[in-house]
Structure formats: structure tokens, C-alpha cells
Amino acid sequence: xxxxxxxRSQMALSLGFHIIYACIGMVMPFFMAVSHYRxxxxxxxxxxxITKAWSKGVAIFFATGAVSGTMLSFELGLLWPNFMExxxxxxxxxxxxxxxxxxxxxxxxxxxLYGWDRFNRWFHWFTGVVVGISGLASGILVVSANAWMNxxxxxxxxxxxxxxxDPMAAMFNEAWFTQALHMTLAAFAATGFAVxxxxxxxxxxxxxxxxxxxxxxxxxxxxxxxxxxxxxxxDLSAKDVAVRQPAKLAAMEAHxxxxxxxxxxxxxxxxxxxxxxxxxxxLPGMLSFLVHGNFTGVVEGLDKIPxxxxxxxxxxxxxxxxxxxxxxxxxxxxxxxxxxxxxxxxWLNNRLFLWLFIIATPLGFLAxxxxxxxxxVGRQPWIIYGIMRTSDAVTPMPGIAYSFYLFTAIxxxxxxxxxxxxxxxxxxxxxxxxxxxxxxxPS
Amino acid sequence: xxxxxxxxxxxxxxxxxxxxxxxxxxxxVELFTSRKNRNRTRETMHHTIGPVWEANHMWLIIAIxxxxxxxxxxYSVMSVYLHIPLVVxxxxxxxxxxxxxxxHYDAVVDDMQILYNRIFVYSSFVTPLFLGIIAGSVLAGKxxxxxxxxxxxxxxxxxHYFSIAVGFFTVALCGFLAAVYLVGEATERRDKDRFIRKAxxxxxxxxxxxxxxxxxASIEDVPLVQWIFGSVISLTAVIAATLSLVLLWYWLxxxxxxxxxxxxxxxxxxxLLAVGYPHFPDFLxxxxxxxxxxxxxxxxxxxxxxxxxxxxxxxxLILPALFYLFxxxxxxxxxxxH
Numbered sequence: 001x002x003x004x005x006x007x008r009s010q011m012a013l014s015l016g017f018h019i020i021y022a023c024i025g026m027v028m029p030f031f032m033a034v035s036h037y038r039x040x041x042x043x044x045x046x047x048x049x050i051t052k053a054w055s056k057g058v059a060i061f062f063a064t065g066a067v068s069g070t071m072l073s074f075e076l077g078l079l080w081p082n083f084m085e086x087x088x089x090x091x092x093x094x095x096x097x098x099x100x101x102x103x104x105x106x107x108x109x110x111x112x113l114y115g116w117d118r119f120n121r122w123f124h125w126f127t128g129v130v131v132g133i134s135g136l137a138s139g140i141l142v143v144s145a146n147a148w149m150n151x152x153x154x155x156x157x158x159x160x161x162x163x164x165x166d167p168m169a170a171m172f173n174e175a176w177f178t179q180a181l182h183m184t185l186a187a188f189a190a191t192g193f194a195v196x197x198x199x200x201x202x203x204x205x206x207x208x209x210x211x212x213x214x215x216x217x218x219x220x221x222x223x224x225x226x227x228x229x230x231x232x233x234x235d236l237s238a239k240d241v242a243v244r245q246p247a248k249l250a251a252m253e254a255h256x257x258x259x260x261x262x263x264x265x266x267x268x269x270x271x272x273x274x275x276x277x278x279x280x281x282x283l284p285g286m287l288s289f290l291v292h293g294n295f296t297g298v299v300e301g302l303d304k305i306p307x308x309x310x311x312x313x314x315x316x317x318x319x320x321x322x323x324x325x326x327x328x329x330x331x332x333x334x335x336x337x338x339x340x341x342x343x344x345x346x347w348l349n350n351r352l353f354l355w356l357f358i359i360a361t362p363l364g365f366l367a368x369x370x371x372x373x374x375x376x377v378g379r380q381p382w383i384i385y386g387i388m389r390t391s392d393a394v395t396p397m398p399g400i401a402y403s404f405y406l407f408t409a410i411x412x413x414x415x416x417x418x419x420x421x422x423x424x425x426x427x428x429x430x431x432x433x434x435x436x437x438x439x440x441x442p443s
Numbered sequence: 444x445x446x447x448x449x450x451x452x453x454x455x456x457x458x459x460x461x462x463x464x465x466x467x468x469x470x471x472v473e474l475f476t477s478r479k480n481r482n483r484t485r486e487t488m489h490h491t492i493g494p495v496w497e498a499n500h501m502w503l504i505i506a507i508x509x510x511x512x513x514x515x516x517x518y519s520v521m522s523v524y525l526h527i528p529l530v531v532x533x534x535x536x537x538x539x540x541x542x543x544x545x546x547h548y549d550a551v552v553d554d555m556q557i558l559y560n561r562i563f564v565y566s567s568f569v570t571p572l573f574l575g576i577i578a579g580s581v582l583a584g585k586x587x588x589x590x591x592x593x594x595x596x597x598x599x600x601x602x603h604y605f606s607i608a609v610g611f612f613t614v615a616l617c618g619f620l621a622a623v624y625l626v627g628e629a630t631e632r633r634d635k636d637r638f639i640r641k642a643x644x645x646x647x648x649x650x651x652x653x654x655x656x657x658x659x660a661s662i663e664d665v666p667l668v669q670w671i672f673g674s675v676i677s678l679t680a681v682i683a684a685t686l687s688l689v690l691l692w693y694w695l696x697x698x699x700x701x702x703x704x705x706x707x708x709x710x711x712x713x714x715l716l717a718v719g720y721p722h723f724p725d726f727l728x729x730x731x732x733x734x735x736x737x738x739x740x741x742x743x744x745x746x747x748x749x750x751x752x753x754x755x756x757x758x759x760l761i762l763p764a765l766f767y768l769f770x771x772x773x774x775x776x777x778x779x780x781h
Contacts, residue, residue, distance in 0.1 A: 056548050063544035066497060067537040073507045074533055077522030084511050085519035089742030092512025096750055099508045100757030103501040107764045110494035114772065165743040167750075397526050397597055410534065414541060421549055428550035 006401040007079045007394050012376070013404075014068065014075055017411045019372055020365055021065030026139045027191035027222070028058045029132030034218050036125050050215045052116075053429060054195075059113055060421055064414060066106070079400070083383050083393035086162050090155045091148040093167035098141040105134040136184065143183045144176040150375065151175035151244055152384050174244060178237045179375075185226045185233050186371060189330060190364030192223020197361025198426065200354045208430055213348055220357065223364070224334035230327055235290065242291045245385060246300040247309065248378035251316035253287055254280075255301045262287040262299035267321060270314045275302070277317075311380045319373035326367035333360055444751040445513075445741050449724075451754045452509045452737075457715055459502035461620065461708055464613075466492055466499045468621025470539065470567020471614060472641055473560075483634055484625075485560075489547060491628040494772045496543065498765060500536070513750050516740040517727050521577075524586045524600040528573050535570030538562050568614060575613030579606030582718065583665050584728035608659035612652035616711060619645035623707040627700030639695055642703070646691070653714075670721035677717040684713035 032054050039047035077084045108130035115124045154170030155162045199216035203209055242249045254265050256275040264287045268280025285295035333356050340347040347353045383390040469488045476484045511518040546559035580601040590596035622642035629635040660667035671677045687706055694703045725734035741747055
């Protein structure tokens with residue numbers, strides 16, 4: 001494996017791993033806060049048990065997210081020293097603020113996890129809310145740094161040096177808002193459906209139904225609201241990308257030729273050599289409509305992009321299709337969920353309904369990963385769009401392939417361990433949280 | 444403003460050494476505890492560092508962020524030439540953090556605990572060892588920016604007697620800090636006595652390793668002696684650290700936990716001051732004397748001003764919360780349940 005490819009793979013793997021833990025770590029505290037609130041208000045011990053059970057999951061995810069995040073702050077330099085040397089002072093502002101937010105999150109989590117029965121109940125609840133808010137702030141700040149790579153701002157380039165640096169302008173670059181909105185909703189949708197799916201499975205097995213039904217409802221409500229809002233945010237993002245990064249949009253859509261009344265291509269096999277897409281469904285004029293708001297506008301294709309600046313089309317297109325397809329599926333499930341809530345049907349006894357949620361368990365995160373691939377692969381060959389190439393940023397150290405193998409082994413074993421631990425947490429729910437044995441709950 | 448940023452960098456390194464170090468040390472103490480007492484040590488440790496360990500390791504992230512935002516050239520040179528020890532450090536951090544949490548949050552207590560414990564104690568040893576190796580390599584001046592071959596660029600930059608001696612010295616200091624900290628947290632007399640004995644043996648180990656650092660410095664031509672004896676502040680710091688050893692042993696034998704804790708922190712601060720101060724503003728020593736200075740290699744002024752303000756405002760939020768966290772989870776804090 002050549003060193004450049006190994007470095008890219010290692011980075012992709014590290015971020016792909018971290019993104020899951022970061023999403024769960026920033027969204028779950030909100031679920032816990034709701035359940036915790038319900039317990040404080042209603043004294044229904046199921047809610048206390050749900051909060052406690054979730055908080056153990058969060059502790060596992062937060063620790064794994066924190067260590068993998070620490071690794072990333074080093075890997076940026078270990079793999080891309082030239083990028084960091086130039087970009088660090090420009091896009092470092094969100095990272096320094098994120099350091100603060102992350103620190104507060106860690107402090108608040110210490111209070112929350114170890115503070116049961118030790119503090120005023122509402123102070124304890126409040127520390128849980130702080131965990132969520134600071135986690136969310138961390139996430140938005142990191143995405144803002146990534147947005148800068150797509151939409152560089154706040155500096156000028158003179159003789160290869162970055163001058164006239166304005167860190168605030170860099171942080172509030174043109175892409176930060178659309179990207180942060182899209183990522184935040186994605187995190188809520190993915191985590192909501194993943195958690196709801198696990199509880200739906202337990203409901204179907206008729207285990208501790210009172211416990212799992214309450215948990216399911218909280219998670220599913222968050223997930224469904226986020227999934228319904230996500231297409232609107234996606235539309236904003238696509239319009240923004242069309243203006244700033246036409247190459248990325250064209251790759252997402254496998255749109256090879258500049259044309260008016262451009263069709264929206266769904267599915268299909270992009271043929272990069274012959275510049276066409278086989279076996280695709282084409283909706284005439286729809287791409288023009290999505291980009292410009294009318295059916296006749298001209299959409300720039302890949303033919304306008306110089307050959308040495310073309311992103312990989314097939315990967316970007318497939319990833320985009322996966323993301324949108326899953327997004328649409330989750331929208332349908334969400335509509336059904338709200339429909340049943342509205343009609344007050346006894347939906348929890350409906351196996352088909354539960355199965356839909358069980359199927360959706362991993363899908364949200366699959367969509368998150370696919371969206372991540374769209375934005376990162378779609379930016380290639382640039383690490384800073386239009387300014388610095390990824391191949392110019394990579395470390396001079398040889399043998400990165402070995403480092404990649406090592407990190408792969410670590411991440412695979414960690415993933416297996418985390419899944420194993422979650423399995424054991426869920427398996428132990430009847431023992432630890434059975435309402436009848438409330439008095440035996442270990443603190 | 445650059446001095447504000449540099450002050451925070453020093454503060455983050457110092458606090459990581461003291462708090463993160465004590466945290467690593469807890470694992471080292473566990474490693475050197477006899478099998479029959481391990482469970483008791485683990486128990487005390489869980490109550491003491493459970494709520495704070497995550498916050499303790501944030502100081503490393505703060506230091507790294509300050510380096511790559513404020514001093515990007517230094518960060519990138521370190522990342523390139525110290526790649527290998529940094530990777531080992533990272534593996535240590537990830538193994539240790541996850542093992543610590545997994546062993547507590549595994550819902551089923553079975554043989555997996557043995558695995559978690561093993562990973563935890565060994566990574567608690569390896570991580571500070573490599574942290575010390577990296578610190579030693581930063582000081583040693585063996586990094587060759589003109590190196591042409593793999594060995595001299597990526598191996599000899601960090602693999603030498605001096606860095607290894609500093610590595611073991613760091614391990615001993617971490618163990619010492621942890622044992623001293625645990626003395627004050629033990630709830631039973633016999634545990635307390637055990638931690639006192641541990642603190643003394645770790646202290647002796649630190650003194651021996653400290654002597655080895657000087658020996659290695661003379662073998663490797665690291666100007667450690669010139670630095671320390673050439674600067675009044677360093678010399679005073681070293682003398683203060685050495686003289687306070689006598690007081691430390693006396694207080695330890697009396698079991699005065701609070702006083703010993705402050706004194707141990709003081710000694711480690713003096714050691715860092717003694718080696719860090721004389722070559723300021725040079726931070727990263729390289730071959731040929733073209734050392735990388737914090738003042739020469741700082742980021743553009745706009746970045747330094749923004750970073751300085753971010754740190755000042757951030758610490759307004761962080762420090763009170765952090766103090767309250769430490770206060771709340773002390774042994775004698777109100778509402779403490781055992």
C-alpha cells in the first residue's frame with residue numbers, strides 16, 4: 001500500500017470511528033435529560049432506571065469518543081504536518097474553543113455520573129444538561145473547522161505563505177452554518193433511530209416492556225423530528241455546494257456534462273471513462289430545479305473541471321445515493337411514527353411497526369458515514385479546497401501503511417469490545433432495573 | 444498576548460504532569476501492588492480518580508491545541524520526527540482510557556475484568572514512559588532536520604539514553620504523585636500505611652532515576668548541567684526540590700496527607716521549572732543549535748490575540764467548575780457516601 005493512500009485510509013478510518021462516538025456522546029445526554037426530567041416530575045422509577053442505564057452507555061461512548069478525539073488531535077499532525085503547519089493558525093480558533101467546550105463536558109460528566117444522591121436533584125439534572133449543550137457546541141465547532149477546508153476564508157496566500165490571518169472570519173466561513181446544521185440533525189436522527197431500534201427489539205421480545213417502551217418513545221421522538229427536518233437542511237447544503245464547490249456537486253450527482261434542464265440521476269453505475277451513467281433513473285429538469293429553483297437553469301458538469309482537479313466520481317455518487325436513500329426511508333418511518341401517535345393506535349403491539357425500527361437501527365449511522373464520505377471524497381484532490389492538495393500535505397515519513405494496519409486492528413477490536421459491552425448492558429436490564437427489585441439496584 | 448499564550452502552554456503542561464501524571468501513577472501503583480491488596484487499591488482509586496480522570500487528560504488536549512494553533516511549526520516538526528513515540532503514546536492513551544471505563548461499566552463482572560485490569564496497568568506504565576521519552580527528545584537536541592535516512596530522521600531522534608532515562612524518571616514521578624494523592628484518600632488505616640510505604644519507595648525510585656538522567660545527559664552531551672547551574676532560578680528550584688525531600692519524608696512518616704500532597708506538587712513544579720526555564724524561549728532543541736523558539740515560531744498576531752482571549756475566557760468557565768469538581772469528590776466533602 002502506498003504511503004499517501006495509507007495516510008488517507010488511516011485518517012478516514014479514525015474519523016469514521018470517532019464520528020459515531022462523537023454523535024452518540026453529544027446526543028444521548030439530551031435523551032437522558034428528558035428521561036431524568038420525567039423521573040423528577042413524575043416519580044416513575046422507570047424513568048430513573050432508563051436514565052441510569054443510558055448513562056452507563058454514555059460513559060462507555062464518551063470515554064471512547066474522548067480518547068479517539070485525543071488521537072485525532074495528534075493524527076492531524078502525524079499524517080498531515082504540512083497542512084497543520086499552514087492551516088493551524090487560520091482554522092485553529094474553533095479547535096481552541098472546542099477545547100474549552102470539551103473540558104466543560106468532561107467536568108459536567110464527572111458530576112453527572114458520580115453525583116447520584118449526592119447533590120441537589122435539580123443541580124444534578126442541570127449537570128446532565130450541561131454535558132449535552134457543551135457536547136453539541138464541541139460538535140458544531142469541529143464541523144466549522146471542517147467547513148473551512150471546504151470553504152477556506154480568513155487569509156491570503158502570498159508566495160506559499162498564509163498571510164493577513166483573521167481567525168474569526170475563518171471560523172465563520174460560508175459553509176459553517178449549513179454543514180453544522182446538517183451534521184447536528186444527522187447526529188440526532190442517527191442516534192435516535194439507533195437507540196429506538198434497540199428498545200424496539202426488546203419490546204418485541206416482551207422483556208421489561210414498561211422500561212423499554214418509555215425509552216423507545218423518547219429516542220424515537222428525537223430521531224423522528226430530526227429525520228423530518230433533515231431534507232430541508234440537505235437542500236440548503238446542496239444549493240450551497242452548487243455555488244462553492246461545483247465539482248463536488250457534479251460528482252455527487254454523477255453529472256458529467258454541463259447542461260440546461262439538467263436531470264436528477266438516481267442510482268446507476270457511473271462510467272468515468274466514457275462520461276456516462278448506466279442503468280440510472282433520470283428525472284428530467286429536477287437537478288436544475290433543486291439547484292436553481294427552476295426547471296431550465298444550467299448546472300455545471302464535470303466537463304468544466306480540469307482533469308487534475310476531478311474528485312472520484314463513483315465513490316462520491318454511491319455515498320450520496322446511500323445517504324439520500326436512507327434519509328428518505330427514515331422520513332417515511334418518522335411519518336408513520338407520528339401518524340400512529342396521532343391516531344393513538346396500540347403501535348407497540350404491531351410487529352411490522354417494531355420491525356421497521358429494528359431495521360433502521362444501524363441505518364442512521366450508515367447515512368452519517370456516507371455523508372462524511374461525500375463531503376471528504378468530494379473535496380479531493382484538495383485538503384484545503386482550491387489552495388492545498390492533499391498529496392502536498394502528507395508526512396514525509398515512510399511506512400505509514402504499518403501504522404494504518406495497527407490503527408485498523410485497534411479500531412476493530414475497540415468496536416467489537418464496545419458492542420460486547422453494550423450487549424451485556426442490555427442483557428442485564430432485567431436484573432439491574434426490574435421495577436420489582438428497585439431496592440436492590442446497586443448505586 | 445504571546446506571553447499569555449505561552450503562560451497557558453506552560454500551565455497546561457504543568458497541570459497535565461501533576462493531574463494526568465497522578466492519574467497514570469494510580470495505574471503504576473496498582474501494577475506494583477501485591478496481588479492480595481490490588482482490589483483494595485482499585486477500590487480507593489476508583490472513588491478518587493473516577494470522577495476526575497477525564498478532566499485530567501483534557502490538559503493534554505489543551506497543550507496540543509495551543510501548540511498547533513499558536514506554534515504550528517513546532518507542532519509539525521515534532522509530529523514528523525517524533526512520529527513513532529507519539530503513536531505509542533496514543534496507543535497507551537486509548538488502551539488506558541477505555542480499559543478504565545470498561546472495567547467499571549461492564550454490567551457483568553467476570554474474567555473480562557482480568558483483561559481490563561492487565562491492559563490498564565501496563566498501559567499506565569507505558570504511556571508516561573513514552574511521554575517522558577518525548578519530553579526527553581524535545582530537550583536532547585538529537586532531532587536532525589537535515590537527516591536523509593530513515594534511522595537518523597525517525598529513530599535516533601528519540602531513541603537515546605537521555606530520553607529513556609527521562610522516561611523512567613517520569614514513570615517514577617507519576618507513581619510517586621499518585622501514591623501521595625492516595626494517602627489522603629484512603630479510608631482505612633492499613634490502606635493509608637500501604638500508600639505511605641508506596642510513596643516512599645516511589646520517591647526513592649524517582650531520586651535514582653533523576654540521578655540516571657544526569658548520567659545519561661553527560662553521555663549524550665545534553666547540556667543539562669550547564670542549564671541548571673547556569674541559571675539562578677533553575678539552581679534555586681533544584682535546591683528547593685532537593686531540600687524539601689527531608690521535610691517530605693518527615694511529613695510522610697507522620698501521615699500528614701494534605702501537606703505532603705502540596706509538597707509533592709511543589710517538587711514536581713520545581714523540577715519542570717529547572718529544566719524548562721534556562722533555555723526559554725527555545726522549546727524544541729534540534730541538532731546544530733537551530734533550536735525552535737516559541738517567540739520566533741509563533742503564529743501571526745491575529746491568531747495569537749484570538750487564542751489568548753479564547754484561553755482567558757475559557758479558563759473563566761473551566762477553572763471554577765474544575766475546582767468545584769475536585770472539592771465535591773474529596774473524601775471529606777459533604778454527602779460523601781461509602
